[in-house]
Amino acid sequence: MTHKRSHRKFRSLYIWHRYIGIAAALFVLILSITGIMLNHTGALKLDSSYVESDWLLDWYGIKAPENIKRYAINEHAVTQIGEQLYWNNKAVSGEYPALSGLLTFPRFSAIAVQGEIILITNQGEIIERLSGVQGVPSGLKRIGIQDNGTIVIESAHGYYLTDQDFLDWKESEHISNTVWSVESPLTATQLKQAVALFRNNELPMERVMLDLHSGRLLGSWGPVIMDIAAIMLVFLSVSGLTLWIRQVMRRRQRLLKKHHHTNTQENT
Amino acid sequence: MHRMPFQYLVLICALIISSVANARGIYQEPEQFLNETFNGNVPKPGVIWITSNIRPVVKRILGHKPSALRIRYWKQEGKIAWILEEIGKDKPITTGIVINKGKIERVKVLVFRESRGWEIRHHFFTRQFIDATLKPDHELDRSIDGISGATLSVRAIRKLSRLALYLSNTLTQQQ
Numbered sequence: 001m002t003h004k005r006s007h008r009k010f011r012s013l014y015i016w017h018r019y020i021g022i023a024a025a026l027f028v029l030i031l032s033i034t035g036i037m038l039n040h041t042g043a044l045k046l047d048s049s050y051v052e053s054d055w056l057l058d059w060y061g062i063k064a065p066e067n068i069k070r071y072a073i074n075e076h077a078v079t080q081i082g083e084q085l086y087w088n089n090k091a092v093s094g095e096y097p098a099l100s101g102l103l104t105f106p107r108f109s110a111i112a113v114q115g116e117i118i119l120i121t122n123q124g125e126i127i128e129r130l131s132g133v134q135g136v137p138s139g140l141k142r143i144g145i146q147d148n149g150t151i152v153i154e155s156a157h158g159y160y161l162t163d164q165d166f167l168d169w170k171e172s173e174h175i176s177n178t179v180w181s182v183e184s185p186l187t188a189t190q191l192k193q194a195v196a197l198f199r200n201n202e203l204p205m206e207r208v209m210l211d212l213h214s215g216r217l218l219g220s221w222g223p224v225i226m227d228i229a230a231i232m233l234v235f236l237s238v239s240g241l242t243l244w245i246r247q248v249m250r251r252r253q254r255l256l257k258k259h260h261h262t263n264t265q266e267n268t
Numbered sequence: 269m270h271r272m273p274f275q276y277l278v279l280i281c282a283l284i285i286s287s288v289a290n291a292r293g294i295y296q297e298p299e300q301f302l303n304e305t306f307n308g309n310v311p312k313p314g315v316i317w318i319t320s321n322i323r324p325v326v327k328r329i330l331g332h333k334p335s336a337l338r339i340r341y342w343k344q345e346g347k348i349a350w351i352l353e354e355i356g357k358d359k360p361i362t363t364g365i366v367i368n369k370g371k372i373e374r375v376k377v378l379v380f381r382e383s384r385g386w387e388i389r390h391h392f393f394t395r396q397f398i399d400a401t402l403k404p405d406h407e408l409d410r411s412i413d414g415i416s417g418a419t420l421s422v423r424a425i426r427k428l429s430r431l432a433l434y435l436s437n438t439l440t441q442q443q
Contacts, residue, residue, distance in 0.1 A: 093335070127337045133298040133351050133362065134313070134340055167313050167340075 010246055017239040020232050027229035034213040046206040057199050064198040071102035072184040078102050078111050081198040090124040091201055101143035101181030105164060112143040119166060135169050144180035152178045294379050295389050298351050301364040301378055302342055311344045316435055329406055329430045350432040356382045356421040363425060365432040372400045372429060385421030402433040
C-alpha cells in the first residue's frame with residue numbers, strides 16, 4: 001500500500017517535471033542567449049550599435065524632440081535635435097546649446113552654438129571647441145562672414161571679428177558687408193529623416209538585451225514573469241535531482257535483490 | 269550624556285550642504301589664470317595640431333581618442349600655459365597648467381563641474397605636481413598621492429599634467 005502511494009507520488013512529480021520543463025524551455029532559451037550576449041557586450045558591440053526598429057523604438061516611447069534646427073551651405077548641413085548635433089547626418093560627440101549658425105570653408109566648417117564655436121572637418125572630426133576659455137566673446141547670437149573672409153560674430157556685448165584661424169578676437173563696428181548665416185527650414189522629407197536619425201541613435205542594443213534578460217521589456221509584469229521562470233528552474237533542479245536519486249536507489253535495490261537471490265540459489 | 273541641540277544639528281547640516289554646493293563651479297576664470305601666469309601681458313595663442321606622429325602618445329596618455337584635432341597654448345619666454353579639459357566621472361574638469369623649461373610650474377583647477385572629487389582644487393593636492401617632469405615612458409617622474417573619494421578627478425589631473433608636459437616637450441622639439 002505504502003509502496004503504491006510512493007509510486008503515485010513520484011509519478012506525479014515526474015509529470016510536473018515534464019510539463020514545467022516544457023513551459024520553462026522558452027525562458028531558458030531567452031535567459032541563456034541574452035546572458036551569453038551580455039557577457040560579450042564589447043566583442044558584439046552591443047553598447048555601440050543601436051536599434052532601428054520602429055515598433056521597438058515606439059515600445060520604448062522614444063520620440064525626437066520638437067525643436068529641430070538646420071543650417072545648410074552647399075553640400076554641408078548641420079542639424080540640431082534637442083541637444084544633439086548632426087554634421088551631414090553623423091552625430092557630433094557631446095551636447096550643445098542652441099544652434100545659431102554655420103560657415104563653411106574649403107577644408108573645414110564653423111558651427112556656432114550659443115556661447116561656443118565648433119570647428120569641424122568635412123568628415124565630421126572636431127578640430128577645436130571654442131568657448132570663453134579660447135576667447136570667444138560671451139552671449140554669441142549669430143555668425144557671419146565678410147567679403148574679405150573675416151568672420152564676424154554678434155555677441156551680447158557687440159560685434160567681434162576674427163580670421164579663419166579663430167585665434168584672436170577684436171571688437172568692431174564695421175559689419176556693414178557681412179553675410180549672416182541663416183537657418184534653412186526643413187522640408188517634410190528632411191524632417192522625417194532628422195527624426196529617424198535621432199531615434200536610430202537613442203536605444204543601444206545592450207539596453208534591449210538587459211531588459212529582455214530581466215523581463216523589463218514587458219513592462220512592470222516582466223520581472224514577475226521572469227521571477228516565475230526562475231522559480232520554475234529551481235523546481236526543475238530539485239525535482240530532477242529527486243527523480244534521479246530515486247532511480248539510482250531503485251536500481252541499487254534491484255541489484256541487491258538479484259545478488260541476494262543468486263546467493264540463496266547457490267547455497268541451496 | 270549631553271544632547272546636541274537641534275539648532276546645532278541644522279547649522280552643521282547647512283554648512284555641509286553649502287560646502288558641497290560651493291564645491292562645483294568656477295574657481296578662477298581662464299582669462300584671470302592667463303593674466304596671473306603672464307603678469308598681465310598675455311601673449312597671442314598658438315595651436316598644436318594632434319598629427320598622426322603624436323596622436324598615439326596623446327591617446328595613450330588620455331586613455332581615449334583626443335576629443336579635438338588641435339590644442340591651444342600661450343607661450344612666452346620658455347613658459348607655456350595650457351588650458352585643458354578632461355572628464356573626471358561625467359563632466360569635464362577645466363585645468364590650467366603652466367610648464368616652464370620642461371617642468372610643471374603650476375597646476376590650477378579652473379572649472380569643476382562634477383558632483384564629487386572637488387578636493388583636487390586645493391593647494392595641498394596641486395603642489396605635488398610642482399617641478400614634476402615627464403619620464404621617457406610618458407609617466408610623471410614622481411608618484412602623486414590620491415584623495416579618497418576623488419579617484420577619478422585625481423586621475424584626470426594626472427593625465428592632463430602628463431599631456432601638458434608631453435605637448436610642451438613636443439613644441440620645444442619642433443621649434
